[in-house]
Amino acid sequence: MTLELRIRRGSASDLPSLEPLWVAVHHRHVESMPQLAPYxxxxxxxxxxxxxxxxxxxxxxxxxxxAEVGRTRVGYGLAHILALEDTWIADTWVTGRQIGxxxxxxxxxDYRNAGIGTRLxxxxxxxxxxxxxxDLILGALPGNxxxxxxxxxxxxxxxxxxxxxxxxxxxxxxP
Ligand SMILES: CC(C)(COP(=O)(O)OP(=O)(O)OC[C@H]1O[C@@H](n2cnc3c(N)ncnc32)[C@H](O)[C@@H]1OP(=O)(O)O)[C@@H](O)C(=O)NCCC(=O)NCCS
Numbered sequence: 205m206t207l208e209l210r211i212r213r214g215s216a217s218d219l220p221s222l223e224p225l226w227v228a229v230h231h232r233h234v235e236s237m238p239q240l241a242p243y244x245x246x247x248x249x250x251x252x253x254x255x256x257x258x259x260x261x262x263x264x265x266x267x268x269x270x271a272e273v274g275r276t277r278v279g280y281g282l283a284h285i286l287a288l289e290d291t292w293i294a295d296t297w298v299t300g301r302q303i304g305x306x307x308x309x310x311x312x313x314d315y316r317n318a319g320i321g322t323r324l325x326x327x328x329x330x331x332x333x334x335x336x337x338x339d340l341i342l343g344a345l346p347g348n349x350x351x352x353x354x355x356x357x358x359x360x361x362x363x364x365x366x367x368x369x370x371x372x373x374x375x376x377x378x379p
Contacts, residue, residue, distance in 0.1 A: 207274040209320060211327050214268040214280065216261040219254060225280050225310045226253045236347035239374055260284045260307065267331045271311065271320050279311035281324035283332055291341075292364060299339040304332040306342040309351075321354060329358075 230249040234241070244252075260266045263284060271279035286303045288294050293303060306328055311320045332340065342360065344351050 209278075209323065210272045211323050212270055212272070213331075214270040216258065218268065218270060218280075219257055219261070221277050222257070222280055223250045223254070225277070225312065226250055226308065228312055229308060229310045232348060232351075233345050236349070237345055240370070242372075256307075257282060265335055267328055269324055269327045269331070271315075271324055273315065278315040279309070279320050279324055281309040281328045282307045283328045285332070285335065285337060293339075293341070297363075300337070302337055302339070304329075304335075304337040304340045306340060325354070325358060 227246045227250060230243070230246065234243045243249075257268075260282065261268065265285035267281075267283045269281045270277055283304055283306045286305055288299060288301050288303055291303050293299055306325070309321055309324050309328075311324070329340070340360070341363070342355060344355065346352075
């Protein structure tokens with residue numbers, strides 16, 4: 205029997221169930237850029253992420269979407285709306301007055317490469333469009349090639365590059 209995929213809206217009460225799904229994102233980050241170690245442990249990453257999600261879910265316009273196969277929660281996506289003046293965009297680009305940020309998308313490893321991530325992004329973008337948002341941002345680790353491929357296919361392009369120099373990581377690259 206093949207169980208059907210269901211994409212539906214979630215709420216703050218779904219937060220605890222997102223822990224393994226967010227930890228899967230963290231693991232992807234660790235694997236994709238091992239040179240940036242040390243990384244925080246699973247409990248720390250979730251404690252911080254859960255705090256952020258709790259705040260975002262209290263704002264109006266935040267969208268949480270869940271992907272379920274049968275009774276198993278296999279993925280989620282979360283997006284929220286920012287006032288243009290609260291972003292780094294306002295002093296550089298001409299956009300609308302509100303910016304949608306795709307904060308997270310995750311699919312459990314056993315369920316990847318079957319179109320679920322694309323369905324989650326479709327739903328997030330549709331819900332933001334329904335709210336009148338047509339300017340979108342998202343962030344990704346530069347080593348996370350699989351995620352970046354999906355975003356670029358949807359028309360996202362690199363606009364702002366953060367660089368960091370954390371203590372204890374590899375030093376300058378020889379010219
Ligand atoms: C990024 C992520 C959410 C994508 O989810 P996903 O469900 O695997 O995404 P999709 O299945 O829609 O697309 C993945 C690939 O499968 C392909 N695909 C989609 N449906 C398919 C199908 N039925 N048969 C074969 N391939 C398929 C897509 O074309 C895509 O190909 P690509 O690797 O060449 O780009 C998932 O890899 C993930 O959770 N990664 C870890 C967390 C993460 O990195 N999150 C993003 C942080 S910025």
